[in-house]
Amino acid sequence: MSLIVQKFGGTSVGTVERIQAVAHRVIQTRNAGHDVVVVVSAMGKSTDVLVDMAKQITAEPPAREMDMLLTTGEQVSIALLSMALQAEGQSAVSMTGWQAGITTEDVHTKARIVQIDPATMQDALAAGNVVIVAGFQGITEDGQITTLGRGGSDTTAVALAGALKADLCEIYTDVDGVYTADPRIVSSARKLTTISHDEMLELATLGAGVLHPRAVECAKQHGVPLVVRSSFGYEEGTRVQEEVDMEQGLIISGIAHDKNVAKITVADMPMQVDTMSKLFTTLADEHINVDVIIQSSYEADTTNVSFSVSGDEVKRTLQILLREKEHLHFGYAVAEEELAKVSIVGAGMITNPGVAAQMFRCLADAGIEIKMVSTSEIKVSCVVPLEQMENAVRSLHTSFGLDVVERAVVHSAQ
Template sequence: MSLIVQKFGGTSVGTIERIQAVARRVLSTVQSGHQVVVVVSAMGKSTDVLVDMARQITGEPDPREMDMLLTTGEQVSIALLTMALQELGQSAVSMTGWQAGITTEEVHTKARITQIDPTPLRDALAKGKVVIVAGFQGISSDGQITTLGRGGSDTTAVALAAALQADRCEIYTDVDGVYTADPRIVSSARKLPYISYDEMLELATLGAGVLHPRAVECAKQHRVSLTVRSSFGTEEGTMIGEESNMEQGLVVSGIAHDKSVAKITVADMPAKLNAMSRLFATLAEEHINVDVIVQSAYEANTTNVSFSVSGEEVKRTLDVLLKHREELEFGYAVAEEDLAKVSIVGAGMITNPGVAARMFTCLAEAGVEIKMVSTSEIKVSCVIPLAQMEAAVRSLHTSFGLDAKEAAMVYGV
């Protein structure tokens, strides 16, 4: 008897009717002879509602209390889905992250999983139960409830699949696979039947919302067989695994975008050998993720450094810099907001020179201003004005030959 881990996102369980539909799909999997562990997110936009409620009370909610608040969303979903399965005659039990044996770092709002004790899950499976686990959450070694960050339910599912040595992990979402671009922006985007771990990791890291980056990272590390499918249809999804062998004709596999980017410039820093290390070590200690970095000489003894952060991290980043201004010895720091990042990703870029030049030419012809650039072996990213993002994505998609003949399908709302 094989073991399957299935994950259903917020859209998939957004209403009672959709929860009941998920229950029928899970039951069908059980009736096909499989053991099943299900990971679910909070219903629909309920997490956003909880965040909004907190911000009506305070502009800077305490991270511990935010974790206490946000974990309630998934607990609603697991209880309702368990009831729906029981109503269909299937034995099932719900478990929070900590009841499922998930231990995390002692960090609130964006903790990483440190270990999983699968004993509670295996015990329930041995009794013929479907186990419904709350995604996105765990418990630290000192007994504090923690969350894995937005989108962390994907990571929960893959980590459980690895710990249980499941035969496969299925991620159910509102699109029927991984597309060459967001179908909501590029109607001619097409579904990829197969994509490599490395390409998917780049796409997820660069803004493709279909999978959480840490989930892909975990799947690659533990060689978890991963499939992305639609909750609302029966179409074949996208398989994610070792090196891609089905799309080798493509130099670029997909276009990703991130519409919440800000550029921070730290000016008049001393031109010392350790200036950069001190700056980014300080930001790292505050758990601020930095992406694109550009350094430019200003005068003989000073330098300017610009870097990109999430748009949600602007105020906190500036606060941290101001707090450490004296020890970092810089003149001033400014932020430029309302920016986005567009990226091209593809394993074929390794052996095909001139891809970056083609991207820059495409953006120039579309009248898109490039503010920052970052590259790796299989991706090129450009930070651009947010207002030009959609035009840039569509132009790049066409330029690299990714357009399909038929419009892409998007399910749900």
């Protein structure tokens, strides 16, 4: 009997009726002769509601207590789905992340999975149960509850599939696959039949919300067969695999965007060999993820360094810099917010020169200001004003020949 891991996101379990629909789909998979492990997110917007409540109490909720709070959302989902399955005559058991044997590093709000002991899940499967696991959460070796960061349920599902040696991991979401751009912004976006791990990893890292970056990374490392499909229909989804042929000869596979970006400039730093090392080691030690980096020098003995961070990290980053100002020897630090990052991704860029030039020309023709640029072998990213982001995405999608006539179908939470 084969084993399938199925993950359902917040929209898919947003109401009791949708939870019952998920239960029917799971039972169909079980009746087809498969063992099933299900990973679920919190219902609908419940995580946002919990975050809002915490921020009504304090502007800076303690990270440990946020993990304690947010993990309750997934526990509601697993219990209700287990009840729905049992009401239909299917044996099922719900498990929190720690009950499922998920151990994480000792970092709150964005921990990484260290190991998984699948014994408890295997015993439950052997007894004929569908196992339902709360996504997004785990526990440290000393018993502290942790979360994996927003979207971490994808990572949970793929990691469980790897630990259980599952035959397939299906990620169910509110769109029926991976599209060339967010269909909410580009109605003419096309669905990809297949996409490579590397391209999907770039798209996910750069803001494509259909998969969590760590889930893609985990799938590649552990050879987990991965399919993204809709929980609202039975259409074929998108298969994420090691290598794929460029679909229809496209150089660019997709356009990604991230609307939560800020630029921080650290000015008048000493022009020394270890300046960059000291600055970014300081930020790394505080778990600040830095993306695009630009260094500019106007004086012989000083330099300015600009870099982008998540908009959620601006205040904390500036606090860290201020605290370490004497150690880093800079003049001042400023932040520019209300920015976005728009990226083109495609393996075809490796063998096709002029892709970056076409991107810059497209944005210039659309009157879009480019504030920062970052490149790799298969992507080019530009930081632009937030108000110009959607225009940039649509313009690039058209420029690189990704438009189709048919409109994508997207299911919104009710």
